[in-house]
Amino acid sequence: MATITTLLFDFGGTLDGPAHWLDRFLASYRAAGIEITRAELDPAFDHATRIGYATTRVVARFGMTDLVRFLVGHQFEYLRKSGPGPLRARLDDSGAAGRHRFVEGVTNSFVRETSIGLAHSREVVGALKSRFKLGIVSNFYGNLDRILEEARLDRFFAAVADSSRVGIFKPEPGIFEAALKKIHCAPESAAMIGDSLGKDCAPAHRLGMRTVWLRTASQNGEDASSSDPTADITIRSIDEVAQIQW
CATH class of the missing domain: 3.40.50.1000 (HAD superfamily/HAD-like)
Incomplete structure (x- = not known):
């Protein structure tokens, strides 16, 4: 040999x-006060991942924080349109400023854990x-x-x-x-x-x-x-x- x-x-x-990124995003969503299951987040995760792969020219300049913010933003877009009803309602009711705070909360939580790893x-x-x-x-x-x-x-x-x-x-x-x-x-x-x-x-x-x-x-x-x-x-x-x- x-x-x-x-x-x-x-x-x-x-x-x-x-841990797989999906599971780490799930933990970060929950840390931000968003109740969601893995099965509910999975299609949003896949949606954002596909967009990331398709926009390499844009993403290529991103560091970790900008990359995660980009992915979380596209996850939220998917969840607002196709997520579970209670979550769609909450995201709509939170307004643009509220959604921005949620995105930043999820992003910061994920990036902190990544930095430690x-x-x-x-x-x-x-x-x-x-x-x-x-x-x-x-x-x-x-x-x-x-x-x-x-x-x-x-x-x-x-x-x-x-x-x-x-x-x-x-x-x-x-x-x-x-x-x-x-x-x-x-x-x-x-x-x-x-x-x-x-x-x-x-x-x-x-x-x-x-x-x-x-x-x-x-x-x-x-x-x-x-x-x-x-x-x-x-x-x-x-x-x-x-x-x-x-």
Whole structure:
């Protein structure tokens, strides 16, 4: 078995905090006093995500706060039109100023949690940098380089494959291959670390990479056992990456 020389990380839900963005948005909505279920927020989350992917030229200049505010704004637009009746009524009754306060409340809550996650990951990848070449493979909006620079993480990564820049989205193999090519690494010498079995582990496994599943309390419907064939190793915290005996 080849020696692992390269670690590729997912970003959202992996490096920026141990939870899927949908679940973190849900918690931020509730912290802002908006009662909504995950099932009710899910279509608004997808709607805003699609808009973000379709407007890369606009989003590419955004840092984290502007990106989250952009996404939350489009989530609110969806919820005002197609959300549950009581929430639609509340958002209408709150007026433009009230809706602005809600958007800012959700945005600030989400960004605070993200900042904590990224600061912790900075310590983790900093400790790994002397042992491995590091890269990121992420479905993102074209501004991941800006986000990493803002978080002082950019210096740790030799390759960043942002789907909106590469033009290929996980789970397609090409986005992984783009990162491996940039970092000059064969698949069998690399490991992929991410919170999604379907988008991170399965495609990387098919390419011949070793895979690490970051299994947290919420996995966006993924409830496979730790013996899932696409995950060579299952961890509960990103801190455990440094302890893996390759």
